[in-house]
Amino acid sequence: MQNDFFSAEEFTDRQGNGLQTAIRHAYENSPFYRRVFDRENLKPGDIKGPAGFAKVPFTTKNDLREAYPYGMAAVPLDKILRIHASSGTTGKPIVVGYTRADLDCWASCVARICEMAGVTEKDIAQVSFGYGLFTGGFGLHYGLEKLGATVVPFSSGNTERQLALMKDFGTNVLVSTPSFAIYMAEMARELGYEPRSFGLKIGLFGGEPCSGAMREDIEKQWGLRATVNYGLTEVVGPGISGECSHTAGMHILEDIYYPEIIDPVTGKVLPDGMAGELVLTPMFKEGFPVLRYRTGDITRLIPEPCSCGRTTRRMDYITGRSDDMVIIKGVNIFPSQIEEVLAGFREVSPHYRLVLKKEKGFIRDLEVQVELTPEGFSDSYRELEALEGRIRQRLRSTLSLGPRLKLLEPRSLERTTGKAKRIEIREED
Numbered sequence: 001m002q003n004d005f006f007s008a009e010e011f012t013d014r015q016g017n018g019l020q021t022a023i024r025h026a027y028e029n030s031p032f033y034r035r036v037f038d039r040e041n042l043k044p045g046d047i048k049g050p051a052g053f054a055k056v057p058f059t060t061k062n063d064l065r066e067a068y069p070y071g072m073a074a075v076p077l078d079k080i081l082r083i084h085a086s087s088g089t090t091g092k093p094i095v096v097g098y099t100r101a102d103l104d105c106w107a108s109c110v111a112r113i114c115e116m117a118g119v120t121e122k123d124i125a126q127v128s129f130g131y132g133l134f135t136g137g138f139g140l141h142y143g144l145e146k147l148g149a150t151v152v153p154f155s156s157g158n159t160e161r162q163l164a165l166m167k168d169f170g171t172n173v174l175v176s177t178p179s180f181a182i183y184m185a186e187m188a189r190e191l192g193y194e195p196r197s198f199g200l201k202i203g204l205f206g207g208e209p210c211s212g213a214m215r216e217d218i219e220k221q222w223g224l225r226a227t228v229n230y231g232l233t234e235v236v237g238p239g240i241s242g243e244c245s246h247t248a249g250m251h252i253l254e255d256i257y258y259p260e261i262i263d264p265v266t267g268k269v270l271p272d273g274m275a276g277e278l279v280l281t282p283m284f285k286e287g288f289p290v291l292r293y294r295t296g297d298i299t300r301l302i303p304e305p306c307s308c309g310r311t312t313r314r315m316d317y318i319t320g321r322s323d324d325m326v327i328i329k330g331v332n333i334f335p336s337q338i339e340e341v342l343a344g345f346r347e348v349s350p351h352y353r354l355v356l357k358k359e360k361g362f363i364r365d366l367e368v369q370v371e372l373t374p375e376g377f378s379d380s381y382r383e384l385e386a387l388e389g390r391i392r393q394r395l396r397s398t399l400s401l402g403p404r405l406k407l408l409e410p411r412s413l414e415r416t417t418g419k420a421k422r423i424e425i426r427e428e429d
């Protein structure tokens with residue numbers, strides 16, 4: 001769609017106006033933002049250009065939690081047509097509400113993301129994200145419908161039936177978390193089907209990180225082209241950024257969302273190319289507007305233009321969310337680093353879990369548990385011990401820390417139909 005091809009000047013203009021619209025709307029209609037602006041002695045008219053925008057305080061997950069349930073509303077509740085809430089991966093849910101215009105804008109954004117990934121109105125897309133308060137199911141549903149694709153609103157779970165219908169209905173686009181796509185392939189095999197025989201063409205994956213190894217695994221098993229897209233409830237849900245067919249980072253819909261990357265410690269805005277925390281401002285949100293929302297997701301804006309010709313900047317794949325960062329003995333570790341190491345060993349599967357032992361608020365111990373693949377599984381204790389030694393050594397050199405490692409029998413970790421739960425915390429005192 002043409003918005004993805006605006007010139008740099010056009011983007012600057014539109015973003016300038018869009019940000020003014022967002023600031024005015026928040027100031028005039030949201031009691032929360034009126035308080036924030038008054039506290040800082042800021043008036044919308046004082047904020048000019050990107051430097052001026054940096055004066056607007058960040059909004060955090062905590063602000064939204066404290067506003068539970070309707071404290072962020074900037075319109076009377078009778079103008080709200082739908083409520084969603086974050087899936088609560090990291091604590092109390094966050095509530096968001098959408099006006100009719102918000103729902104229209106959201107569906108158009110998701111339609112753009114799907115089109116960018118290569119989905120057309122001829123396709124049959126199965127939505128295996130949960131339908132409910134989670135934004136994934138309904139978000140993709142209305143976006144795909146807007147695009148004109150045929151939608152199979154299966155929702156998550158019930159994997160056997162999901163697979164059977166996928167075959168019967170001729171589904172060729174799968175919408176799910178990457179972990180569920182892997183689980184479905186495993187299940188298909190168990191039921192005696194070869195995943196490639198399903199004829200899936202494109203995967204639209206999101207909701208959690210998809211490492212290069214996971215992507216490869218999914219593509220190889222299903223014979224589809226995997227694309228990833230990004231979003232979060234607090235800002236809108238899915239439909240913020242997604243990959244084009246060049247699969248080289250996710251194009252941000254910059255005419256709708258204003259992205260910044262900040263140093264998570266100092267809050268300073270960083271130049272394109274540098275990694276930091278993604279901060280987003282949706283510019284036209286009526287219901288529950290947010291300004292400079294700190295996503296907690298670590299990425300960078302890719303300065304080089306994409307070979308597809310779109311002029312919207314891309315964001316790199318998320319290396320982790322700040323909530324997931326584990327600090328152990330002074331070393332910062334992201335689960336994605338561990339995942340990368342594990343992916344280098346064909347004897348272990350993509351199913352892993354990190355068990356953290358906490359003592360008086362501090363993480364004292366990290367154990368990496370990973371399942372062996374059926375081929376990697378061996379009766380020979382010596383072979384397993386040698387493998388364990390090699391993985392441990394690689395982990396130690398990557399993380400500058402030697403976590404404990406436990407190799408598990410194939411299929412011993414719980415599977416998920418939604419987002420994978422990689423971290424388990426055990427409190428000890």
Ligand code: ADP
Binds near residue numbers: 209
């Ligand atoms: P919750 O915070 O409860 O998981 P959401 O369902 O709103 O609630 O999830 C949004 C979060 O999911 C994002 O902040 C990000 O951490 C993660 N996420 C979404 N899409 C992606 C993606 N493509 N890659 C990595 N992480 C993603």
Ligand code: ZN
Binds near residue numbers: 246306310
């Ligand atoms: Zn592109």
